[in-house]
Amino acid sequence: MELVEIIKDSSRLFIGDEVGQDYLFDEYVGQAKSVHAVALPLTHEEVVALVKYANEKDLKIIARGAGTGLSGATAPLENELIIDLSKMNKIIDLDLNTMTLTVEPGVQLHEIQEYVESRGFFYPPDPGSKNSTIGGNVATNAGGMRAVKYGVTRDYVRTIRLVLADGRELTVGTLNVKSSSGYDIKDLFIGSEGTLGISTLIQLKVIPLPKVKKSYIIAFDNLLEATRCVNTILHSGIAPTALEFFERDMIQLSEKETGLVFPTKKGHSFLLATFDGDDASFIDQRAGVLKEIADKHEAEDYIILEGQSEKDAWKLRDTLLTAVVNYTEQVTMDETVPIHHIATIYEYTKELEAKYGLKLMSFGHAGDGNLHTCVLRGDIESDSEWHETLDTVLNLLYNKIQELGGLPSAEHGIGIIKKKYFGKMMDPVYLDLMSSIKTSFDPTNRLNPGKLVI
Amino acid sequence: MELVEIIKDSSRLFIGDEVGQDYLFDEYVGQAKSVHAVALPLTHEEVVALVKYANEKDLKIIARGAGTGLSGATAPLENELIIDLSKMNKIIDLDLNTMTLTVEPGVQLHEIQEYVESRGFFYPPDPGSKNSTIGGNVATNAGGMRAVKYGVTRDYVRTIRLVLADGRELTVGTLNVKSSSGYDIKDLFIGSEGTLGISTLIQLKVIPLPKVKKSYIIAFDNLLEATRCVNTILHSGIAPTALEFFERDMIQLSEKETGLVFPTKKGHSFLLATFDGDDASFIDQRAGVLKEIADKHEAEDYIILEGQSEKDAWKLRDTLLTAVVNYTEQVTMDETVPIHHIATIYEYTKELEAKYGLKLMSFGHAGDGNLHTCVLRGDIESDSEWHETLDTVLNLLYNKIQELGGLPSAEHGIGIIKKKYFGKMMDPVYLDLMSSIKTSFDPTNRLNPGKLVI
Missing domain, CATH: 3.30.70.2740 (Alpha-Beta Plaits)
Structure with a gap:
């Protein structure tokens, strides 16, 4: 079957010279002269057909989403078939029995967050780019701000429907909370950067939405004291949702970028902590412990953020990367x-x-x-x-x-x-095992060759 | 090298007929006529030497700990070399910087729990058999009572030092909290029932010890209503540490076994819930929500357990399996x-x-x-x-x-x-991938053959 028979809608298929520049380069890698084609499937079946086509024509495959990745993992190298999953972007179902959200891989992170939060639930992983797709989040095991309390993408993936390198289909993982039923192949796919399979449906764990949250800044003379304070916080059991650090010089770039003012002139190294929970008294109790810890570590300043000041502080934090990129x-x-x-x-x-x-x-x-x-x-x-x-x-x-x-x-x-x-x-034995896993899943090295696997 | 040169202490080596009956059979499988030998190494190096010996002599290997497994995974089938790790039982270090406990695989679960709790920390996984070894817990991804809040063994394993089938050494996992650095081979080993490698050192995540806990029984007419109540509890965000169920007929067996009396005559299906947290007021607030939920689901009874009554209720719960086995x-x-x-x-x-x-x-x-x-x-x-x-x-x-x-x-x-x-x-494609992983890690099928892998 030819590509035009698989993707009949010409607005979802670009062959050879029709492929736009956006697909040829990315911020990090600029090597590809051309790609074979870019296809934007709408269904699992179209992905299967595309993978079978690539096998017939002996083409390499890159699966990608929004293209917000920061390691060049979805940049083409030479003549690949690019499968862009960004049009497989439907939120299918929030199932309260299993507390899982079923989504297609092209759904963007902010869409997931908005969808579940408006229904009283919470998807905790919070990578920086809210426009990244969940398929990409899974492929990189994306982390983000709330990992210190809630974990990373890996901890919220229940199942992944996959198309394997040879076009076979498999759903890995389970909606059951526990399993000691065979090798954990799901976790092998999470973070495998498109080298072991292509996701076409993802089921995510959601949890009840915490009712309140509040943030705090602690200022220190230097980062060594700040990180000592971090250890004390983690030992105390007060379990912050986020525990970020930054230096004065970076926050100054962010102040210029946003026009906002950072709320303290004291200190050079800062911690930004958030707590969430059932009610304000619970958070205040934990904040009390935080204040004691800050005092013990001779903090220069301790600021309770509320309302607009909390939004501004987080805006300054969230802008750090953009600020330095623009600088x-x-x-x-x-x-x-x-x-x-x-x-x-x-x-x-x-x-x-x-x-x-x-x-x-x-x-x-x-x-x-x-x-x-x-x-x-x-x-x-x-x-x-x-x-x-x-x-x-x-x-x-x-x-x-x-x-x-x-x-x-x-x-x-x-x-x-x-x-x-x-x-x-990395340990050569580890690299060797990675390579043999890759070979046993993808013997013709069809999926995202040249990336990740040594 | 011969076995007697590897394990020079004769109290740690049993060859052929010297092997005791305990090693030949288990509760579940009674097939083995004999095993080649049983060796009880004390060091990683001895394990490596034993694996190399097995390769030279073309012997199959079974690694085992306390022998408390419930699926026959460590029972011999024919002429295996059994590596009993129960003498590698040292607790090496509790490192507060990384909040990890380093142990040898033969350390028993209760020893870990006691060690960390006496120092103000907590290892949450709580499988039924406290005499099981941590190596066995990792090999089966053991679960237990506190999984509903804290997760299972998998969620607390940071690193595993392994001896592979050919005698090569590898440490999988990391003391870093986050990683998007290559395939997750650690999680592949967890739950692999000794078929992919033999652990010789394990680093476990520990968390701060919750300061207080309290338990509650809710009685229902039937299990359907009880499980509906479970869903409401899980949606509410009150996050119980344990949420067990049992039927009247089972608890009666446990009453006979223990001589204790279950604290209510009402109802046929029961939930036993525990909460833990920073202080009593936090738990009382959550228990208040629990009571509302119980009322909403028209529970027959709601009992607050304190002191001896909490101990007795949990003793009755913990005895259920023994009670039915003895019955x-x-x-x-x-x-x-x-x-x-x-x-x-x-x-x-x-x-x-x-x-x-x-x-x-x-x-x-x-x-x-x-x-x-x-x-x-x-x-x-x-x-x-x-x-x-x-x-x-x-x-x-x-x-x-x-x-x-x-x-x-x-x-x-x-x-x-x-x-x-x-x-x-299981899906045949999944079984096929399991089998190819097994082959790529252990091409001569040396480690625990006949178990788990189809």
Whole structure:
């Protein structure tokens, strides 16, 4: 069967030269001269037919959603068939018996959040890009702000209907809460960046919506004291929903970008904490403990955020990445280290800054040990010098991360841009097992070749 | 190298006829005439040497712990080398920076619970057998009482140091809270029942110990109303730590076994709920909501348990399995269905009871949809009739479970005794992927052959 027989609607099929530039490049990878075609299926059956077509024609396949990924995992390399799932965007059902939401992979995160919250339920994962698709969230095991209390995408995926590399169909996972019935193949797919199968239907766990929430800023002289405070908070059992950190220099970029004013002039390193719960008294009790902990760690300031001030503080936080992207050329990492080593990494960035003449800034999810270190071009004028210095600095940073027991990616995935570092950091036996899993699921290396798997 | 060179201490090595009966049979499987040897290593290096020995001599390997498994997964079939890890039983370290406990696989569950709780921390998974080893808990993804709030063993395993089938070593997982760095091989090992690797060191997530807890009994006329109440409880957000159900006939067996008296004469179906939290007022607030829900569902009785009465009620609950085992010959299942189908399964057992003349009793984890249906021999006199009827009834029950979207095992694993039903219930594509994973990890089928994998 030819492509035009599979996707009969010409507005959902672009062949060869018809393919728009948006599909050829992304922010991170600019290698593809052309792709075979882009197809936008509406149904599981169309995806199956596309995969079978690719097998017949011996084409490689890239499945993608909104294209908001940050690791180049959906960028084409050469002549692939791109299956764009963004038109498979229906919310099918919220089932209260199993407390699950059934969605197609092209539904965007903000649509899911709005849909369930308006019905009194809650889908906790909250990655930065609300326009990312749930299919992409699953493929990268996306994290976000609320992971410290609620976990990541992985923790909310109940089932995935998949099309395998050879066109076979399989639903992995279960609506049952517990299972000791065979190998956990579902978790193998989550975070596999499109290399093991293509999702066509996803069932997500939802929970009751917390009734109230409130946020707090704690200001410190330095990040080391801030991260010590994070450990005390986590030991206390007060379980914040979010526990973010950022530095004064980054928040200043965000102030310029938004026109908002950060609510304290004291301190250089900040924690932004949120609590949610059944009622205000529950949160106030926990906030009381938070205040005691802040005092114990000699915080410079402690600010209760309410109403507009809470919205503004979060807006400043949410704008950090955009602010730094708009400020200068840069690379944002999403490394993770055991929580108590956040400050170790930060201090190392200051050493590198002094030594290599570029600028490094940091923010991230303190409660998870997940930093976003931004390597900024700064005053480096020559392109070649910038790329050379960047590579040197990234290598040194990933070495340090490995030394501290960290990993290259907490939530964005490996894709293409982190593959080189990933290959150096991981145990060769692990890489070998990954490769044999890939081979047993996809012996012709049809799905997203060149990404993730070494 | 010969076995006596690997394990030089003769008290830790039994060869051929020296092997005790305890290793040859278990409660569920009685097929093995002999095993090659039983070795009790003390170190990772000894395990590696034993695996290499088995490769040289082309022996199959069974790794086991306390032998408390309920699916025959560690029973020998023919001439295996048994690696008994119960002497690798050291608690290595509680690290407060990463909030992880490092243990050897032979440490027993109760030792872990006592160790961390005495230090103000909490390891939530709570499978029935406190004498089971943590290695076995990981191998079966053991569940237990507190899964409804806290999840199962899988949710608390951070890393596993493994010896693979060919003797290579690998640590899977990470002490980092988040990861999008490659395939999730850790979760593949959890619940793989010794077929993919042998654990020699395990790092577990611990959380702050809740300061107070309190339990409640709600009595209903029938299980259908009880399970409707369960759904309302789960939607309310009051998040019980445990939410168990049992029937009057089972609790009567437990009363005889313990000499204790169940605290209400009203009702036939019961929920036993526990809440934990920071302080009494938090629990009382949630209990208030629980009482409202009980009233709404026209409960026959609502009892607040405190002090001795709470201990007694939980003793009665914890004794259910022993009570039925001591009462008569029986088979206990650990099936799981979507929560709202608990009553459907129960009603079906009553149909089967009427039709086949044996007795079926039920209890289990209502908040997880995890039943323990006990098929009792009752008045069937002839052995052959009992086995025939049992097989017919189990087949019908597993068919019904499959029809309702359930699974054969929630927490005990498949092992040998559920393999036949597992093979019928699961998607052939899934079984095929399981088999290819097994082959790529263990091409000579050396690790626990005959168990789990079809």
